[in-house]
Amino acid sequence: MIVEELNPLVNVQKTIKETCKNLNLSESVYELIKEPSRVVEINIPVQMDDGSIKVFKGYRSQHNNAMGPTKGGIRFHEKVNLDEVKALSIWMTFKCAIANIPFGGGKGGVIVDPKTLSKCELEKLSRGYVQKLCEFLGEDLDIPAPDVNTNAQIISWMADEYNKLSGKNHWGTFTGKPVVLNGSKGRTEATGLGIAIVAREALKKLSKSLNHSSVAIQGFGNVGSNAALCIENLGGRVVSVSEWDREKGFYAIYDEKGLNIKELMSYFHEKGTLLGFSGSCEIKEEEFWSLSVDVLVPAALENSINANNANLINAKLICEGANGPLTPAADEILEEKGIEVTPDILTNAGGVIVSYFEWVQNLNNYYWNEKDIKTKEEKFLVEAFKNVWAMKDKDNFTMRNAAYMYAINKLAEGMKYRGWY
Ligand code: NAD
Numbered sequence: 001m002i003v004e005e006l007n008p009l010v011n012v013q014k015t016i017k018e019t020c021k022n023l024n025l026s027e028s029v030y031e032l033i034k035e036p037s038r039v040v041e042i043n044i045p046v047q048m049d050d051g052s053i054k055v056f057k058g059y060r061s062q063h064n065n066a067m068g069p070t071k072g073g074i075r076f077h078e079k080v081n082l083d084e085v086k087a088l089s090i091w092m093t094f095k096c097a098i099a100n101i102p103f104g105g106g107k108g109g110v111i112v113d114p115k116t117l118s119k120c121e122l123e124k125l126s127r128g129y130v131q132k133l134c135e136f137l138g139e140d141l142d143i144p145a146p147d148v149n150t151n152a153q154i155i156s157w158m159a160d161e162y163n164k165l166s167g168k169n170h171w172g173t174f175t176g177k178p179v180v181l182n183g184s185k186g187r188t189e190a191t192g193l194g195i196a197i198v199a200r201e202a203l204k205k206l207s208k209s210l211n212h213s214s215v216a217i218q219g220f221g222n223v224g225s226n227a228a229l230c231i232e233n234l235g236g237r238v239v240s241v242s243e244w245d246r247e248k249g250f251y252a253i254y255d256e257k258g259l260n261i262k263e264l265m266s267y268f269h270e271k272g273t274l275l276g277f278s279g280s281c282e283i284k285e286e287e288f289w290s291l292s293v294d295v296l297v298p299a300a301l302e303n304s305i306n307a308n309n310a311n312l313i314n315a316k317l318i319c320e321g322a323n324g325p326l327t328p329a330a331d332e333i334l335e336e337k338g339i340e341v342t343p344d345i346l347t348n349a350g351g352v353i354v355s356y357f358e359w360v361q362n363l364n365n366y367y368w369n370e371k372d373i374k375t376k377e378e379k380f381l382v383e384a385f386k387n388v389w390a391m392k393d394k395d396n397f398t399m400r401n402a403a404y405m406y407a408i409n410k411l412a413e414g415m416k417y418r419g420w421y
Contacts, residue, residue, distance in 0.1 A: 058080075060144075078112065
């Protein structure tokens with residue numbers, strides 16, 4: 001078992017430093033972006049159903065607002081920590097720059113396993129998060145959205161609390177709302193659709209086609225399940241999906257012919273497990289990572305592919321659905337093996353792109369249809385992919401290096417015009 005430095009903040013700071021050097025940027029750029037510009041730590045008291053009071057720790061990190069208000073999800077997870085939230089907000093800044101949308105990066109989190117809370121406790125916690133942070137949020141200041149273990153219901157409670165506290169309807173302060181509450185059509189599947197589009201574009205560059213390609217996906221939550229569905233819609237064959245069970249830990253299912261994703265989504269929703277799905281068999285963790293597939297999409301949490309399993313990988317292309325699923329050591333191993341990786345800050349940008357559309361619709365009080373949204377999302381992503389690929393082609397950089405270079409160069413230019421250095 002190899003032990004790596006798995007602190008995402010330390011890792012992203014290293015990448016920023018190298019990228020600034022590659023771009024010949026002034027040291028001031030590194031100083032300006034190596035840490036978030038503001039981080040708020042809060043303690044949220046919640047009266048539990050049994051009458052006791054429990055206090056939950058939460059954070060909000062606002063990394064950089066050179067290009068516009070900060071934007072990013074709120075995560076409810078027992079492993080949330082300050083460095084992770086900071087790193088996630090830094091990645092958001094770069095993601096928005098690559099997607100060409102007028103936002104900087106933000107991120108939030110609460111240390112909690114939401115599955116241990118009742119609905120009423122979850123609502124109090126969600127409202128409490130907003131009560132503590134209200135003055136730092138706003139449609140022209142910082143705009144949260146859902147992330148791991150948060151969803152349209154949680155965002156609705158948060159938006160309601162914010163509107164009550166501010167005495168006005170500021171729907172643009174939160175994105176990822178349900179459509180009936182001024183959310184955007186196409187938001188739920190936006191990240192998944194984006195992953196499918198980036199996979200399609202990357203395969204084209206490798207002289208392959210997504211049509212008939214075999215795909216394995218780690219994680220069947222919002223991102224993984226919708227990526228699977230959109231990949232299937234574009235002709236791909238999703239042969240394996242892995243998940244996590246509280247007692248069992250990692251598990252995966254496999255079907256050579258391709259899993260029927262719509263049916264698998266209903267099955268997972270109903271049974272709470274992927275195991276036993278018709279036509280599939282269970283495979284072990286090692287077999288999952290070793291699958292000889294065209295595309296592998298890690299869509300669960302950070303550091304899933306690391307020094308301990310990167311050597312096993314036999315996929316031709318990895319599309320990072322989750323944020324930070326590959327460690328730097330894994331990156332090196334995969335580069336040596338000649339496996340192309342599309343980085344998270346490009347691959348999963350579909351979510352924030354449609355969040356941007358939601359914000360634009362809220363500010364204008366005019367709502368677009370689903371076809372318009374999907375067409376626009378595709379246009380933004382194809383353009384973003386083209387820009388990153390052009391940067392990669394300049395000097396045979398990896399896609400990840402190229403994505404950071406594109407983002408940091410743009411940010412440096414914006415900060416220069418603003419007179420920040
Ligand atoms: P989610 O909570 O809906 O889904 C995550 C899924 O992964 C869960 O079903 C969980 O059981 C599973 N999982 C956890 N550990 C696992 C493991 N070791 N192996 C296999 N499965 C595992 O969260 P999500 O919204 O789908 O987010 C997933 C990732 O994508 C996160 O890194 C998040 O930051 C990133 N992301 C999300 C969005 C979005 O729009 N939701 C946008 C961009 C990036």
